Every structure is written in structure tokens, then in C-alpha cells.
Amino acid sequence: KKIRMHYITRIAINYCLLTIALMLFFVLVNRFGLSLHNLGNIPPLAFISIAALGDFFTKQYVKKSLKTSLIILFSTIAISTIGWFVITRDRFSEFLINNLWITPVLIIVNIIIGQFKGLRIKDFFRFRSIVRSKENA
Template identity: 60%
Template sequence: MFETSKLTEWLLSHGISQMVLELLIAMCIVATIVSIARYLVGSKTYGIFAPILLAIAYSYTGLKYGLAITLVVILTSLLSYSVLKKIRMHYITRIATNYTILSITLILFFVLIDQFGLGLENMSNIPPLAFISIATLSDFFIKQFVKKSLPSSLMSLFGTVVVAIVGWFVISREIISDYALNNLWIVPLLTAINILLGLFKGLRFKDYLRFRFTSREDGNK
């Protein structure tokens, strides 16, 4: 769509595959989206790695399949950990046991889809690494669940998935990916944007709405 830039051509001819370059650019874009969501909007996520991982995984699975797998992973993790936490055992072994239960559940999920379809007939075509990447969300969820309450963990989960969906939408647009691939100056620009976001001290949009709502309530008293 866009003419290949000389820098991109040079990189592609010096040991960097186009797929790797596209993934690195996508990582920069989604990381910046996470920063914007956190410091301008006020969204809470499971750090920065989880939304990046999910957004890139969704770009390979497709949003419908990605969200279906995410739902299975979270429900299984919640149920299995709720049972396992009643057993006195080491934390790592509890997490490892959770992953074995999750693996069994996902296998059964594949069998269920094969038998009944459920609108997910192409599930078997999902790249394995994308599938595993979504499954690792279990670890982020459980860590948050252990440290904080279930409502807090679910709020962070919601924020993580929403930001990942936004990231998926952006990086899966062909016009955006092609433009970024052939205009690599975008990467240092994103670096500068993140530095500026790191220096931002103003109110986040979420806080602004909360204060505005509070002031209205006080004014009505």
C-alpha cells in the first residue's frame, strides 16, 4: 500500500524479518496505548505486559476467538484457584496445579467446539503461541486475586481486556501497520510520547469525571 522506505528495506535485508519488525512496532504502539489509558484516561490494567500480550495474541486469533479463550481462561482460573487456596500448599505448586487444570479445561473446550461448533468452528486454526499467550493471563489474574479482592481483580481484568481490544484494533488495521512499517520514525515519536506521559501531572479523565460528579452532588445539597 505504501512505498517501502529505504530504512525498512535496509533492515529487511540485514537479518530482520518483516514479521519481527511488525511485531516490534506493534509492541511499541500497544505499549503507548497502555500508557495513554493509564495516565490520561485512568484505566487500571495488569501492568503493561498483559495488554501487549493480549493485543498481539488477538491480532492472530481474531477478536471473537481471542475473547472466547480469554473467558474460558478466567473462569477456569477463578474456579480452580478458589478450590486450591483451601489446600495448604506452596504458592508455585498451586499456580502450577492451576495451569494443569486450565490445560485440561482448554482441551475439553477444543473437543466441545469440535462437536458443537458454537460459532467457533475455526478454533483449531489458531496459532499455538497466540493460544498460549492468552492462557498466561491466568497468572496475572491469580496474582491480582491473591493480593487484592475479587472485585478489584475483575476491574483490572476488564481494563486489561478493553485496552488490549483497543490495541488489537489499531495494530490489526492494515493501513496503520503498513504505514508504520514504512515510516519507522514513528518508533522514536512513540518514545517521546511516553516520556511526556511519564512527566504528566494533571488529572486523568477518570478523576476529572469523578470530581465533577462529586461537585455536582455537593451543589445539589
């Protein structure tokens, strides 16, 4: 069932639920001794990012479905984990610092990819039966 609510109400509920979830997470981390001794070392920007993403996923759930929201959530977590793993490697960071010209090249490549109007990779999987029948015809 679709839920309609005002923006401020949705944000307030989202932040309350997010705060409860983060507190439960910290209690579980502390309970099982997962070595997160100093919570002051967690940057505030991380909490703000979690809150913003939480609002995005809540909005997706209300507008679309639980399945769509979970797919987006897990793909975001996977991309974030891969990105974190790559960025925290010393060799990668050192390479980027020594080759700053790569950043504008990556921006241009992303703009070119963003302008692409053809089928995306996921569309090939989605419409593979149609694509196969066109190839065989």
C-alpha cells in the same frame, strides 16, 4: 478470605486450571463448529501469554478482590481486542512500515505520560464531588 501459598504451588495450580479451561474452550469451539480446524496454527507464544496473564489475574484476585480482578480482566480484554483490530488492518500496518519514525515518537510520548504526576482521568471521576466543590469555592 485471603489465601496464602508458595509461588511454585500457585503457578502449578494456575497452569493446571488454565490448561483445563483451554481444553474446555477447544471442546466448545469444536462442538459448536466455530471453524478452528487446525489448532497447530495457534502460536505457542499465545499460550504462554495467556498463562502469564492468568497468573497475574489470579494474583490480583488473591491480593485484592473479585471485582478489582474482573475490572482489570475486562479492561485488558478490551485493550487487547482494540489493539488486535488495529494491528490486523492492512492500511495501518502499511502506514507503520512506511513511517518507522513513529515508533520512537510513541516511546517518548509514553515516557512523558508515565511521568505525569497529576490526576488521571479515572481520578477525576472518582473525586468529582471534591473537584466540583473546589471549583465552586
